[in-house]
Amino acid sequence: MNVPGAGCWHCGDTLPPDPPQALVAGAPHPVCCQGCRAAVEWIDQLGLSDYYRLRSATPPRLADPARSRRSADVWQRPDLVRHVVRILADGRREALLSVDGIRCAACVWLIERSLAAVAGVQLVQVNGLAQRARIVWDEQRANLATILHALARIGYDALPLGAGALDDARRRESNAAMKRLAVAGFGAMQAMMYASALYLGAIETMDPAARELMRWLGLLVATPVVFYSAQPFFQGAWRALRARTLGVDVPVALAIALIFGASVAQALRGAGEVYFDSVSMFVFFLLAGRYLTMRARHRAGDLADALARLAPAYAERYLADGSLERVGASELAPGDRVHVAQGMRIPADGVLVGAACRVDEALLSGESAPLRRRCGDALVGGSMVVEGPAILRVERVGADTALAGIAALVARAQSTRPRLARAGEQAAAGFVARVLALAALCAIGWSFVDPARAFAATLAVLVVSCPCAFALAVPAAITRALALLASMRVFVVRPDAVEQLARASHAVFDKTGTLTDTRLELIAIDAAGDRDQALALAAALARGSRHPVAQALVRAAAGLAVRHADSIRSVDGGGLAGVVGKRSYRLGSPAFVLAAGQADDDAVILADDSGVIAIFRLSERLRSGASEAVDALRAGGIEVEIVSGDAASKVAAAARRLGITQWRARQSASAKLERLHELHAGGAQVLVVGDGVNDAPLLAGADVSVALASGAELARASGDVILDADCLNTLPEARLIARQTMAVLRQNQRWALTYNLTVVPFAALGLVPPWLAALGMSVSSLAVVLNALRIGRRTAPQPAGVLTAAEPGQVA
Amino acid sequence: MNSLVVLIPLSIVVLIGAGIAFFWAVENEQFEDMDTPRLLPLTDDPPPNENEQP
Known part of the structure; x- marks a missing residue:
């Protein structure tokens, strides 16, 4: 993967003139800095230089090795370690690390192998998706600091996560989801098999005993699907009902219960159609969609993790005699004097009391150039000292800091987000209501005409109007869209983001880090x-x-x-x-x-x-694909504007190069949010694209928000959609797919509705022969699934490029 | 009809077996790391992992 001469052998960065040479298996390779050189040679010594052959992405530029060593040393303090290490029953220790810079499978391999070579380390489990590593070691022979050292030597910065994270709710959630999905998948396949026998048997002749057997078999395989796999829907519906609201889960749970209940009644009666296959497929498709969004959510991370990463875990505090002691950042109090070395993050809000320094606040304010701070200037916690060191007097800690304020703003914006009723949800709720009304009418009507037939007729209405077509119409299309987007490395965290993406009328971009690179x-x-x-x-x-x-x-x-x-x-x-x-x-x-x-x-x-x-x-530098993305969005009828925290001259320059006329500069996080409210007041559906901490409230408040995976974790945690590709080009493509999805969804719903409205009256009157009902049913569900597969097919001429990477065959 | 009586229960037994195997795999963290195993055949000599315990 390395092109000789293209850049640093390790991190791919531009080489300085006269670069240092790293020796790998006796052959010299140019590297950009001594840090990379040490990493390369150490990896070679461990016998892991295969890494360079296997990797498909380069790691980030190495942090200063001395700094990494210092931050690893802190974890020798027992009072800090206590919070992050769990002692297992057999005396071994366990910790969960958040590892920065895992870019590809080879990183995972390298970390696992190099840590396994540390004496005393007994188990290393790296989850590349979540950028986490679980480590179990023998405290007699190793400790947390030695493990962090080993990681730092190969170029990864790691931060132990709190012991609370060790319970690892994520892993349990993902395991449970996988099991549920598997049961639903197995059940759906089997139920479909028995159903096909019934369908074919309706056309040919079938032994009534065999027919009976098929019905009972369908019941047998669908029961675990409904009672085990569909549990989350029933639980969600129950929670919603107890809170006296109607969420997505209520109509879904009702539909599952209706189809299953009616089919069970038919099986017991030994007559009529059963829909065990539809109910299993319904559950399977819904679970598949949820599984995809769950994986995207795990990738996006959560707010607590994001904050933990931004603020450093420890600080160097001055003692009365002028010497330094290391303390946890949480132990700082206002009035403390703190030393922040060059390249480190500032642990709390404060005032600079020492010599002038230069700080990078790009992630916090959107300011692209490092700022000069003189004695007496305010420093914001979470920003990085680029030229230092800085000595500051702590003024505010914990919940009072600017960083915590932004996090609170995110939480508030999320709770006040304008929630449109989702199309799918609305349709499902209306559908359930109509079916119930129709069934009630039918029961009342028949009880006057012929009470003996009332039950059978009501059941017929329930069964015929709970068809696979309707149940499949929405989930099949959404699941297809999610899988397709994931294959383009666009991860959808919230399923209704697909709909919002299709509807957006305005796009608000952040500048620094989103449209432009921070580098000049x-x-x-x-x-x-x-x-x-x-x-x-x-x-x-x-x-x-x-x-x-x-x-x-x-x-x-x-x-x-x-x-x-x-x-x-x-x-x-x-x-x-x-x-x-x-x-x-x-x-x-x-x-x-x-x-x-x-x-x-x-x-x-x-x-x-x-x-x-x-x-x-x-x-x-404009980010690759930025101008194409802006042009494509504008061609799609979206009004594009820039809202940035940077200086006016820089924002104007970027806007000019991109051909954007609307821009605002020097906007704080709350000013950005205000602009969003203005747009909302004008009736706009706003798409927000951002990457910084200061964008997080804006992202959280938008109708649909797109966060860049390379951005701050806080931004990722508040995004609905995560763009993992380094290129903004995927955004208009994703919008195109979202629009296509919505079109297919509407077609599917219309088709299912028409079909049902036509068939239900005849079914209620007992005029549909079973073979015709069966044929119509399977053709109808086939039609909606095939229609869903059309999503992502190029119908009209589109800008060439990204979609080629996402041919239908490659979708997992 | 007679073959069905034998084959369908058999298929259900196989199905349950597959389900149990999958549950076992999930519980034993076989799906924990989906990235590295595909690289293993490409490496030369895996370094000795005397520390690692199953």
């Missing part, structure tokens, strides 16, 4: 002389700096011969100065380089003593 790219060079030479000079000066502009210049100069620069001096908020080949140069903002403020503030200037050599223009 060089877009133009204005130079008097040779551009490459100017760029190489700039890169020589910029090479040692961690400033994003400097890093962008170095990346742009990859492949050029970059000379060595001496006596480099960096000026805060200005730029860099240094000597290359005996001439001194300055690189930075116009104010710094030319010692005079100019309007053209975004430009970066390279100058020597005789004047300007080149002007570099940098801009944020």
Whole structure:
């Protein structure tokens, strides 16, 4: 998978000029940093270098190894470990880790193998989907810190999750769902087999005894499906009824009970049609849809996990004598002085009391450029110190922090989300009501005419009008759509998101991290002389700096011969100065380089003593597929706007490049939510696409929200749909599928309704011969299932691309 | 008809067996990791796992 020369052998990042070399089986490979080099060589020593052959995605760039080691060391403190480690009955220890950076199956393999090589580790179970690892070890020979060390050495940052997570509700839920699905699947297949015999027997001649046998067999296999597999529906319906509401589960449970009950009555009577196959299929399809959304939900993670990840687990607090002690972040109190090393997250809200630093608040505020903070400025917990260290006085902790405020906003937005009655739910509820009314009418009518036939006629109405076609119409289409979207790496967390996606009239995008990458790219060079030479000079000066502009210049100069620069001096908020080949140069903002403020503030200037050599223009890189996605959405009649927390100039630039006229800048999380309410007040159906923590309330309040899998966990946990692909292109494709699904769904419902309305009166009067009823029934259910399979087929010419990856045959 | 009397109960016994096997597999975490096993045949020599217990 590695293309030699394309980038770092380990993480695929751009190589610096003159990269370090890592030795794998004696052969050197270029890597981007010493951290990657250590990881590569360690993996090779463990005999696991197969990883590089097997992987299909590159891991994220390595964190600073010294920092990972420090954060692993904290877990040697028994008072912290107590909360995250469970002691098993036989004295062994167990912990659940949330592991960052699992990208593909090879990562899972690598983690399992390298941890198994740690002395004392007895069980390693990695769930790549949930990014979790369960570890059991012998405390005599290993401890949590050594395990985290081992993970850090191969480049994975891990965080132990609270002991509460160890009960692992997720695993139990997933196991129970799998078992229910299997029982429903087996039952449906068998019931279908016996039903086909009955259907065929109705056309040919069939021994009445055999017919009787088939009915009882159908009952035998459908019973576990209804009483075991369908349990969640009955439980949900019961909960809803006790809360005096009508959820989705009530009509579903009623329909299952009606079809099954009526069929049992028929079997007992020994006459008429039985629908054990339909009821099993109905349950199977519903469970399959639920299983898919459950897996998407597990992938999305939950709010509690997301918060745990954002705020660091521990802090370095100053003692009275000026030395540092490590404490859990939860132990901090207002007034504490805390040291935050470069590359670490700030543990609580506070005020900077030490030297100036630079912090990255991109995930919290949407601000793309790292911000300079001086003594006395406020620092927000959860943001990262990019250039430090920072010393802060803690002001607010726990529930009072800005981060916790955003989480509360998410919870509130979720609870006030405008809930439209779902089409499927509405139809099912109406259907059940109509059938019950019809059956009641029939019973009353016949009891006047001929009481002896009242029961049989009522039963006929119930049975004929609870057909597979109607039961299958909605679940088959939705399940097909979910599977198709999942194969495009679009994971639907909430099933009605499909419907909302099809109905959206407005799309609100976040900018930083959603439409644009946080990294800068060089877009133009204005130079008097040779551009490459100017760029190489700039890169020589910029090479040692961690400033994003400097890093962008170095990346742009990859492949050029970059000379060595001496006596480099960096000026805060200005730029860099240094000597290359005996001439001194300055690189930075116009104010710094030319010692005079100019309007053209975004430009970066390279100058020597005789004047300007080149002007570099940098801009944020648009995410791949961003402009195609925006164009496609607009072509689909959706109004697109950007609501960003970033500075106006940057938002305007991105909007211009994408051709978006509506944009808002400097929006806080609550301002974003207000904009959403405005749109709702105007009757809009809003689709929100975002990735940051500050987008989470907006995502939670939207009609349908799309979160990027690469974004903050808090955003993922509040999204209805998770885009896992790195490319925004899948969004318009997903919308197309959603629209197709809704069209098919409506066709299916109309067809089932027409069929039933035509047949029920005749059935009630006993005018339909059994063979015709059977034939009509199977043709009708076949029709809706085949119609559902049309979803995802290209009917009209579509933009080529993503759908080819999701041919029907590949859908699991 | 006679064959049905034998074959249908037989098929149901097989079905129950398959169900029990599936339940066992789920309980014993056979579905826990769906990613790595497909890579195993591609690796050269698995390193010794003397630590691992079943």
